[in-house]
Amino acid sequence: MTELAARRPATRPRRNLTQMVIADLRERIGSGGLQPGDKLPTEQALIRQLGVSRTVVREAIAGLRADGLVEPRQGIGVFVREAVRPSSGLSLLSEDAGKISSVIETLELRAAVEIEAAGLAAERRSPAQEAKIRERYEEIAAAIARGEAAEDADFAFHLAIAEATNNRHFGEFFEFLGRRTIPRSQLSDRGASPVRTPAYVRQLQGEHETIMAAICQGDAEAAREAMRIHLKGSLERYQRLRREAR
Missing domain, CATH: 1.10.10.10 (Winged helix-like DNA-binding domain superfamily/Winged helix DNA-binding domain)
Structure with a gap:
């Protein structure tokens, strides 16, 4: 032991x-x-x-x-993995991830990639990959039931979708961003922030369910739209939070 x-x-x-x-x-x-x-x-x-x-x-x-x-x-x-030493040009990895402005920029970048990833996952997923997406969704649900923010499980859910594109570069891109893909984990010092409340996390999980259902049904356009709503909704919430903080 x-x-x-x-x-x-x-x-x-x-x-x-x-x-x-x-x-x-x-x-x-x-x-x-x-x-x-x-x-x-x-x-x-x-x-x-x-x-x-x-x-x-x-x-x-x-x-x-x-x-x-x-x-x-x-x-x-x-x-x-080998230690990654980003070049000076990779400001995405060197800037302050805890800034709301950085969170917003990352969400904009994610939307450009993940909306298409959801559509490709709906078209290309294997039965095993579909099962993995469902399993990751259930892990988020279990974490929420325990009263947790579920950042790690949330990351795993989105990564499973990226991998289900069967284009390795989607997964590599997602891993490159790392924890920045779950922006509320970067704002953990904000205490009672509306982006970390149980109600907010449950809302996100409802959006996850819609994404998962569209992918599992093989509906590429519905999957893209569900991911667009999910990420654009998060983007709007963080933009509102930035305005309120001024």
């Missing part, structure tokens, strides 16, 4: 467990215990080592993936 498993109280909330697993794996990567190119232990191995559930492990991997630390390779496993 690892130190993490030994110190884990039986009643610790899953969100805390997810963060503990993320911290454990980050420490292994940062200390050189896991080098770039190394394969992470399997889900079952991590479950045994850390004494947590499969869902916690998957949420932790999604969090590490959102931060660009690991990448999955289909049918092989999850691997530690």
